[in-house]
Every structure is written in structure tokens, then in C-alpha cells.
Amino acid sequence: MGASRLTGGAFVALFLSCGLAGAAEPTSMARYRIDQPSQALADSLRSIARQTGVSVLFDPVAVAGRRSRAVAGQLTAAEAISRALDDSGLEPVLMPDGSIVVRVRAASTATPASGPAAGVSPGSFSLAAASSNATSVAPEPPSSASNGAAASSEDAQTPTSLTRVEVTGSRLKRIDADGPAPVNVYSRADIDRSGQPTLERFISSLNEASVSPGEGGSGPTTGQGSVQLRGLPLGSTLVLINGRRVQAVGSSSGNFFNLNLIPMAAVERIEIVPVGSSAVYGGDALAGVVNVILKKSIDGLALDARVASGKDTGDGGISLGTGGRDEAGSYVLLGSYSRATPLTMAERGFFQDADYRRFGGVDARTRSCTPGTVTNVSNANLPGLTSRFAAIPVVATGEPLTVASFAGNAGQANLCNPMVNGHGMALVHGSQNLALHLAGERRLGEAWSLFGEMTYARDRLRAEQGGIVLNNVLVPSTNPHNPFGVPVRVTARLGLENGAETFSRDTNFVRALVGARGELAAGWDIEASISTTRDDGERRVANTTANVAARTAALAATGTAAALNPFTTGRAASEEVLRSIWSDTIRENHGRKDQVGLFVRGSALILPAGSVDLIAGAEAARDRFLTVTPGSFDIGGSRSNGAVYGEIRVPLWRARAANGPSWETAAVTVAGRRDRYSDFGSANTYQAGLELRPTRTTLLRASAATSFKPPTLLQTQVNEESYTTDDFGLVDPARANAPIAGGEVRRAANADLRPEKGRAYSLGAVWEPESAAGTRLAMTAWRVNIDGLISLLWPQVVLDNEALFPGFITRSPASGGAPGEVTRVLYSEVNFGGVNTAGVDMEIAHAWKAAGAKWTLAASATRTTRYDVAVSPGAAVEHRLARRAIDYWSPKWKGRLFAGVDHGSWTAGLTGRYLGGYRDMSPSERPLGDFWVYDVAATLDLKRLGLRLPGMKEARLALAVANAGDRLPEFVGTSPYYDVTQGDWRGRYVNMRLSMSW
Numbered sequence: 001m002g003a004s005r006l007t008g009g010a011f012v013a014l015f016l017s018c019g020l021a022g023a024a025e026p027t028s029m030a031r032y033r034i035d036q037p038s039q040a041l042a043d044s045l046r047s048i049a050r051q052t053g054v055s056v057l058f059d060p061v062a063v064a065g066r067r068s069r070a071v072a073g074q075l076t077a078a079e080a081i082s083r084a085l086d087d088s089g090l091e092p093v094l095m096p097d098g099s100i101v102v103r104v105r106a107a108s109t110a111t112p113a114s115g116p117a118a119g120v121s122p123g124s125f126s127l128a129a130a131s132s133n134a135t136s137v138a139p140e141p142p143s144s145a146s147n148g149a150a151a152s153s154e155d156a157q158t159p160t161s162l163t164r165v166e167v168t169g170s171r172l173k174r175i176d177a178d179g180p181a182p183v184n185v186y187s188r189a190d191i192d193r194s195g196q197p198t199l200e201r202f203i204s205s206l207n208e209a210s211v212s213p214g215e216g217g218s219g220p221t222t223g224q225g226s227v228q229l230r231g232l233p234l235g236s237t238l239v240l241i242n243g244r245r246v247q248a249v250g251s252s253s254g255n256f257f258n259l260n261l262i263p264m265a266a267v268e269r270i271e272i273v274p275v276g277s278s279a280v281y282g283g284d285a286l287a288g289v290v291n292v293i294l295k296k297s298i299d300g301l302a303l304d305a306r307v308a309s310g311k312d313t314g315d316g317g318i319s320l321g322t323g324g325r326d327e328a329g330s331y332v333l334l335g336s337y338s339r340a341t342p343l344t345m346a347e348r349g350f351f352q353d354a355d356y357r358r359f360g361g362v363d364a365r366t367r368s369c370t371p372g373t374v375t376n377v378s379n380a381n382l383p384g385l386t387s388r389f390a391a392i393p394v395v396a397t398g399e400p401l402t403v404a405s406f407a408g409n410a411g412q413a414n415l416c417n418p419m420v421n422g423h424g425m426a427l428v429h430g431s432q433n434l435a436l437h438l439a440g441e442r443r444l445g446e447a448w449s450l451f452g453e454m455t456y457a458r459d460r461l462r463a464e465q466g467g468i469v470l471n472n473v474l475v476p477s478t479n480p481h482n483p484f485g486v487p488v489r490v491t492a493r494l495g496l497e498n499g500a501e502t503f504s505r506d507t508n509f510v511r512a513l514v515g516a517r518g519e520l521a522a523g524w525d526i527e528a529s530i531s532t533t534r535d536d537g538e539r540r541v542a543n544t545t546a547n548v549a550a551r552t553a554a555l556a557a558t559g560t561a562a563a564l565n566p567f568t569t570g571r572a573a574s575e576e577v578l579r580s581i582w583s584d585t586i587r588e589n590h591g592r593k594d595q596v597g598l599f600v601r602g603s604a605l606i607l608p609a610g611s612v613d614l615i616a617g618a619e620a621a622r623d624r625f626l627t628v629t630p631g632s633f634d635i636g637g638s639r640s641n642g643a644v645y646g647e648i649r650v651p652l653w654r655a656r657a658a659n660g661p662s663w664e665t666a667a668v669t670v671a672g673r674r675d676r677y678s679d680f681g682s683a684n685t686y687q688a689g690l691e692l693r694p695t696r697t698t699l700l701r702a703s704a705a706t707s708f709k710p711p712t713l714l715q716t717q718v719n720e721e722s723y724t725t726d727d728f729g730l731v732d733p734a735r736a737n738a739p740i741a742g743g744e745v746r747r748a749a750n751a752d753l754r755p756e757k758g759r760a761y762s763l764g765a766v767w768e769p770e771s772a773a774g775t776r777l778a779m780t781a782w783r784v785n786i787d788g789l790i791s792l793l794w795p796q797v798v799l800d801n802e803a804l805f806p807g808f809i810t811r812s813p814a815s816g817g818a819p820g821e822v823t824r825v826l827y828s829e830v831n832f833g834g835v836n837t838a839g840v841d842m843e844i845a846h847a848w849k850a851a852g853a854k855w856t857l858a859a860s861a862t863r864t865t866r867y868d869v870a871v872s873p874g875a876a877v878e879h880r881l882a883r884r885a886i887d888y889w890s891p892k893w894k895g896r897l898f899a900g901v902d903h904g905s906w907t908a909g910l911t912g913r914y915l916g917g918y919r920d921m922s923p924s925e926r927p928l929g930d931f932w933v934y935d936v937a938a939t940l941d942l943k944r945l946g947l948r949l950p951g952m953k954e955a956r957l958a959l960a961v962a963n964a965g966d967r968l969p970e971f972v973g974t975s976p977y978y979d980v981t982q983g984d985w986r987g988r989y990v991n992m993r994l995s996m997s998w
Contacts, residue, residue: 051446198259261459335437342428344423374567434457462504564577600615728795
């Protein structure tokens with residue numbers, strides 16, 4: 001599909017969503033007829049939740065024995081709850097997802113109400129960020145800006161430094177924000193303030209993401225967005241959308257999900273569990289979980305337009321959404337279109353000269369230039385020249401080359417960086433994304449409702465790179481363009497007039513979900529859902545694979561019409577000849593996950609210390625993966641799996657204060673899960689956590705969990721093939737390294753392949769002192785161990801370690817006391833080696849009011865203390881802490897500093913991101929890192945500054961500059977000569993955004 005069609009489709013989607021805007025009613029202001037008497041407060045809150053469809057969370061212990069006020073009138077959910085809580089000593093807290101938490105009013109702020117709360121609006125509620133699976137709130141200091149856990153609705157626009165709210169990493173609904181394991185929450189405002197263009201770049205900038213898979217043609221994901229929490233192997237972080245699993249996309253060989261398929265405009269927040277655990281969400285969570293929460297509500301009509309630019313690159317997008325809520329249900333519809341221009345090595349001066357000896361490196365220049373270099377096939381000098389080789393000169397179009405044309409270039413070679421030839425290798429792929437997101441809920445009486453979600457995205461990636469390669473090709477004397485009259489060899493790249501090496505990938509992504517939820521009894525709810533996610537794509541690589549026979553014939557042709565001219569910088573042959581030699585390589589990729597789930601959740605009993613919360617559920621899923629290269633081969637397979645799981649949280653003690661509310665001082669949480677797969681068996685995992693609160697504002701916590709990653713479908717379902725041992729040049733260590741002749745190397749699946757297994761531990765503390773309102777201090781020590789990494793070992797490695805891999809080597813009968821000759825070597829995936837990493841996360845933040853503004857200072861850091869890797873049998877353990885590797889490793893330090901001010905009509909903030917020092921790949925000792933990158937952000941409230949449009953509720957103009965100091969990646973000693981896991985070649989990147997709502 002061409003760019004014009006894709007752009008046109010975007011505006012169709014946006015027009016459709018505009019057409020529905022007239023039906024929208026602001027969600028927070030939707031009114032309902034409510035008429036209920038004074039009654040038990042718990043019953044009153046449940047009744048309001050049923051009538052309005054708003055999720056209301058409360059602690060049964062806190063409301064026990066309390067009665068509500070009578071509530072009557074045409075009210076919003078917020079007004080109704082405020083009236084019910086009047087004079088109760090409790091207060092409501094409005095969450096960003098529209099749910100309401102009821103909590104005990106802090107002693108310093110609790111004041112008896114003097115009358116009915118009829119004038120209370122949602123804007124007077126506290127506002128806090130929380131998980132969709134674990135709605136929660138932490139104590140809020142009076143008259144202060146947001147601390148790490150909560151903020152007033154007025155403070156929501158304060159430019160805080162990646163404001164983090166820690167919630168429970170569980171499926172249980174909770175009242176307290178901080179649980180036994182850390183979960184870091186990043187709001188939409190955090191994403192926008194970062195100035196980063198993609199989800200992958202935003203997550204990679206965080207402390208918990210030690211390294212990045214990288215972008216462009218040099219990264220292992222070929223332009224797909226992924227994440228490596230704690231710097232652990234690609235594919236070891238589980239990605240969820242709205243708390244539900246998605247498939248590993250077909251274009252990743254079934255290894256990871258592509259974050260670029262999630263429309264950025266639909267993202268509401270991101271929740272990250274930075275330690276591994278599979279007891280809650282299942283497999284693939286060795287390093288942790290990234291949960292992307294999509295928007296579920298929009299008040300009326302919302303328009304967002306963005307444009308961003310850096311040197312030689314940029315991106316932009318537009319989104320339009322509408323939503324509403326009434327007594328019958330709610331909905332949100334959002335359409336978006338975004339486009340990014342490519343950035344290539346040819347557009348960065350660093351790569352123009354590949355003689356990296358100026359950095360203490362190597363001379364990486366080659367003869368793959370336009371034009372290239374010609375060499376005599378024999379050892380004699382080229383006819384008429386004083387050297388065996390010569391640089392091909394550039395001549396005017398149409399001027400024939402003669403021997404005399406080469407006279408000044410004899411003994412010289414055209415040398416260049418092949419990665420900047422033509423357009424150059426992609427540092428950032430050009431992309432287009434058209435998306436539509438729809439979510440809604442329909443009430444069926446007071447206790448039941450139906451809900452659904454649908455997301456569609458069409459993602460297009462493209463990069464035109466270097467010219468077509470001719471690598472040491474033989475040009476016979478019969479070629480009419482060969483001026484030497486003898487056979488010669490040419491190494492060159494053809495000019496772009498003949499076509500460029502081009503990479504493109506088109507992907508259609510669809511996610512659909514329907515479900516039902518309802519109340520079974522007081523305090524218990526049930527939910528069932530069925531969903532499907534699928535991706536269908538085509539990967540096309542042009543002008544990289546040659547038909548050798550056709551190329552040989554074109555080089556040997558005697559007529560100019562059929563001949564290939566390797567000496568020119570212009571047109572080298574007719575289109576017919578070129579296409580007969582270089583054709584497109586097409587690969588179709590398909591991935592799919594169908595799943596159903598059911599759970600019941602509620603309060604099992606009430607203990608003196610509080611409510612015992614329990615959840616039990618079951619899931620079933622089927623995964624499919626298929627890669628097809630037409631006319632060549634198909635690779636694919638499917639698997640089914642089922643799981644049962646449960647989680648329970650038991651409060652142990654509760655402290656009673658002489659004056660002021662009581663608080664829970666100790667609780668334990670335990671979760672367990674059993675997964676069974678059709679292709680490799682079962683996996684049992686657990687998670688346990690302990691919370692201790694010696695004071696209301698202090699939390700001590702600890703957790704332990706196990707995790708697993710099942711083998712991918714590509715690893716368990718292998719197309720069997722046979723090769724000879726001669727093809728691999730194998731020798732037999734058991735027979736004095738004698739060459740193995742005539743044996744078989746069998747590529748096949750390993751029937752004994754097991755999942756990779758992980759263990760994670762954390763121990764931490766959180767303190768929010770009442771004496772210093774707006775202050776938060778937190779520290780968490782963590783450790784993650786992964787064992788049984790799956791890898792495909794080279795057959796010689798298996799031979800060298802025969803005892804470690806029983807059954808992989810077949811021998812003939814022993815003779816004369818010597819082992820028999822090798823007759824077969826199994827070439828299969830194996831479980832071997834592991835990763836052991838540990839570290840400490842730290843944060844401190846303080847917010848206060850002064851001089852008519854809100855001020856925020858915050859600092860956070862991750863100090864990794866250990867990163868040991870065992871990947872090869874017989875090799876020593878590799879210490880990859882602060883030692884660069886091409887796949888997985890970690891720097892010692894990643895950190896952030898932030899300062900921000902909110903003056904009401906404008907905000908401003910400065911963020912410093914620190915990357916600690918590390919060394920280049922062994923054996924180099926080149927120092928890298930140890931630098932800061934600075935981001936700035938500012939917003940203007942256009943409505944407060946005087947902009948008035950009919951019906952307009954909000955208008956904001958925002959500026960975000962990522963990498964304001966324009967720091968570019970450093971030189972490293974191996975190709976592509978910069979650190980892909982840390983580098984971003986965009987440099988200074990300026991982002992402007994206009995957001996308006998009606």
C-alpha cells in the first residue's frame with residue numbers, strides 16, 4: 001500500500017471518530033438518578049458502583065461499622081460517593097482510569113464536614129496513578145505536589161521526573177499502593193515529557209532497562225520495538241496489553257512482541273515489574289513484565305497533534321478520539337496516524353570516514369565503493385598500467401573508459417565505508433503507522449456487564465540503503481565495457497540508478513477481546529474473557545541476493561544490450577537484465593494467540609487485622625507461528641497450553657493508634673501457578689511476599705518468585721535436514737582430533753529441551769515521612785538468576801563436550817580400546833548456561849509549594865552489582881558488569897535527576913540521565929560511558945492564558961527536547977563501531993505537541 005493510500009486511510013479513520021463525537025458525554029460528569037437511604041457504608045458504596053458502572057475500592061475493615069448518609073438526586077458517581085462518605089472520617093480518591101478508592105482520611109487533614117457535600121466535584125478529589133489490576137493509592141501530604149505515590153488533580157500537570165507510583169504486582173485489588181514487590185508506573189505525561197519518539201526508546205531510557213536491543217539495521221530486532229529489563233536476554237521480558245498476554249510476533253521468529261504495533265496515541269500508562277515472576281502472568285517473565293495500559297475513557301472529544309525533528313530526521317502524528325459514559329455503559333474510540341523519516345549512516349559524519357584509526361581502532365574501509373576497484377586475474381600488471389590493480393575513475397556520462405583513463409589510478413584502490421554507500425545503512429527505519437482503538441462496556445442490570453476491546457494497527461517499515469554489491473566478480477575479456485582485453489575482477493557497488501538494497505516490512509496487527517464481569521456476592525466478583533491477537537506481515541528484501549548464473553552470463557555477454565557494466569557509476573544494464581540477476585526475497589510472517597480466561601476474586605473472610613483477599617482462575621491458550629518464503633521453505637508450528645493459578649493475601653497484624661486511624665502492620669501474599677504445554681510438559685511457579693509497616697508511613701518489604709520461558713515454536717518444531725561432517729570441518733577430540741569424514745550432521749528438534757528457568761528476589765523499604773510532607777525515599781535490593789539458557793550450539797562444541805550432551809553423538813563400535821568413529825552428530829537446541837545479576841534501585845523525591853508555584857526535586861538510580869554469564873561449555877564464566885557485549889550485559893550505574901516547577905498556566909522541567917562508565921568488548925579496555933544526557937520540557941495552558949474556543953475544556957502546548965546537549969554515540973572497536981545497546985543517533989530531538997479537548 002502506498003503512502004498516499006495509508007495517509008488517506010488515516011483521515012478516514014479520524015473522520016469516522018469525529019462523526020461519533022456528538023454522542024459523547026464527559027465521563028467524569030455523567031449523571032445518574034440515585035436514591036438510597038442511610039445504610040451500611042459498604043452496601044452504599046457497592047450500590048453506587050452498580051448504578052454508575054464506576055469501580056469503587058475500599059478496605060472492608062475501614063468501613064466496617066460505619067453508616068452512609070442518605071444519597072438522592074441526579075448525581076455523578078463522585079458526588080454520590082462524597083455524599084455517602086460525609087462525616088465518616090473517610091475520603092474518596094479519584095484514579096486516572098476513572099475508578100475511585102475510599103481510604104481513611106489522614107489525621108493531619110481529616111476535618112468533620114459541616115454540611116452536605118453537594119458542591120463536591122471530581123476536581124476536588126485526590127488523583128493518583130495506579131495499576132488496572134491493582135488500583136491503589138498512597139497517603140497524600142496536604143497542600144503539596146505529587147510525591148512518588150500520589151498527586152492532587154491540580155498537580156497532575158506538574159512536570160515531575162518520571163513520576164513513579166509503586167503498586168502491587170498481582171491480580172488482587174488492593175487499597176495500599178506499595179506491595180511486597182516493586183511495580184513502577186509511568187504515566188502518559190511521563191512519556192510525553194521524555195520527548196522520545198517510540199515506546200521502545202522511552203522504556204530504554206529508564207533505569208530498569210540496562211540496555212536496549214537497538215534500532216535500525218544494526219540491531220537484532222531489525223526495527224521492531226522490544227525491551228531488555230535489567231539488560232537480560234532479548235525475549236526474557238513479558239509484554240502485556242491491559243494485563244493480558246500478547247503473541248510473540250511472527251517476524252521475531254516467535255521470540256518477542258513488537259512494541260511498535262501498539263499505537264502510541266492509545267497508550268495511557270506503562271507499568272513495569274522489574275523482577276521476574278511467572279506465578280501471576282505465566283511464562284516469558286524471566287526478567288520482569290511490561291504492562292501497556294491503553295485508554296479506556298475520553299471526556300468528550302480529544303485532539304492531539306505532534307511534530308518532532310532532529311538533524312536529518314523527524315516524525316509526527318495526529319490522533320482524534322471521542323468517548324462517553326452514561327447509565328447504560330461507556331465507550332472510547334480513537335484513531336491515529338504517525339509517520340517517521342529514516343535516518344541513515346550517510347547522514348552522520350562519524351561514518352563518512354571508516355578509517356577508525358583516528359579513534360585507536362581499525363581501518364574499516366573496503367573496495368565496495370561507487371565506483372570500485374579493478375584487479376587483474378593473473379599476477380601480471382593490468383595491460384598498459386604499472387600495477388595489477390587500479391581504482392576505477394569517474395568519467396562523464398556516456399564517455400567510454402579506456403586504459404588511459406586508469407593511468408593516474410594505477411596501484412590505487414577506491415576505499416570507502418560500504419555502510420554509507422548510496423543512502424547508507426539505516427540507523428532509524430522510516431515508518432508509517434495507522435491505528436484504530438476501540439473499547440467499551442455495556443451494563444446488563446445492576447450486577448453484570450459486558451466489555452470489549454479492539455485494536456487495529458497497520459505498521460509499515462522501510463529503508464533504502466546501499467547500492468547493489470559486486471564482490472570480486474569475474475569480468476571476461478568479452479564484456480564490451482572491459483577496456484583491458486583480459487579477464488579482470490571488480491569489487492564495487494552499483495550506483496543508485498540501478499536500485500538500492502532495500503528492506504521493508506508491512507504488518508497488520510489485530511487485537512480483539514470480549515468478556516463479562518459481575519458480582520457473585522458481597523465482596524466477590526467474577527470475570528470471563530476470550531481474546532485473539534494476531535499479526536500478519538510481509539518482509540521484503542530487495543537487491544541483496546543474486547542469481548549467480550544470470551550475473552555470470554550478463555558479465556560475459558558480448559553485446560551492450562545484454563551486458564552488465566561494473567565500471568560505471570550510472571546505469572549498469574537494462575532493467576530486464578538487472579531484474580534477471582537481482583530479485584526480491586519475500587518472507588511472510590504470521591503469529592497468533594487465542595486465549596480464554598476465567599477468575600473469581602474477593603474477600604474470603606475478615607480477620608481482626610483486615611480482609612483476606614483471594615483470587616483463583618484458569619486460562620487456556622493456543623499459539624501459532626508461521627514463516628513462509630515462497631518457493632523455498634515453510635517454518636512454523638503451534639502449541640496449546642492451559643494454566644490454573646491462585647493468589648491470597650493475608651493480613652497478620654493491625655496497629656491501633658491512640659488517636660488517628662489504625663493501620664495494617666504486617667501481611668503476607670502467596671501466589672502459585674501451574675502451566676501445561678502440549679509440546680514440552682509442565683511448569684510450576686510461585687511467588688511470595690511479606691509487608692511490614694512499623695509506622696503508617698514506613699514499609700519494609702520482601703519477595704521471592706520463580707519464573708520460566710518456554711522454548712519458542714521455532715525451537716521445538718524444526719524442519720529436519722542432513723549435512724555431512726565434511727561440510728562443518730569437524731574433528732574428533734576423542735580420537736586425537738582426527739578429521740571426521742563421511743559422518744552425518746542431523747539438524748533436528750531436541751525432544752528433551754526444557755524451558756529456561758528463573759528465580760528472583762527483592763528486599764526493600766519505602767518511607768514517606770509525615771513530618772516532611774511530599775517526601776518519598778525508597779530502596780530495593782534485587783537479584784535475578786536465569787538457568788538453562790536455550791542456544792543452538794555448533795556441532796564442534798558438542799564434540800568438545802561430549803559428556804555434557806548424552807545422546808547427541810553416535811559412534812560406531814569401539815575397536816582396540818579406542819572410541820568408535822563418529823557417525824552422527826545431532827545439531828539441536830540445548831539448555832546450557834545462565835545469567836546471574838543483582839543490584840539496588842534507589843529513589844528520593846521532595847515536592848513543596850513556594851512563591852506561588854509547585855516545585856519538585858527527585859533523584860533515582862540503579863546500581864547493578866553483579867552480572868555473570870555462562871554461555872559456552874568449558875569456558876570460564878564471563879563477568880559482563882560494566883563490560884559491553886553485543887547481546888546482554890549491564891552498566892554499573894543508570895540514574896536520573898529531575899527539577900521541575902508548576903506555575904499554574906505554565907510548567908517547566910529539566911531531567912538529567914546518567915550512564916555509568918563501562919569498558920568496550922574484551923579484550924579492549926577502551927573506556928565508555930560516564931556521561932549525562934539532558935532533557936528539557938515545558939507546557940503552556942493556553943486556556944488559562946486566554947485562548948477561548950466554543951466548548952473547549954482544555955488546550956495545552958507542550959515542548960520536549962530529548963538530548964538537549966546533542967550528545968552522539970561513542971566509538972567502539974567492533975562493527976558497526978558504535979554501541980547499539982546504548983546509542984541513539986537522533987541527537988538533539990525537539991518535540992512539539994498541541995492537545996485540545998471539548
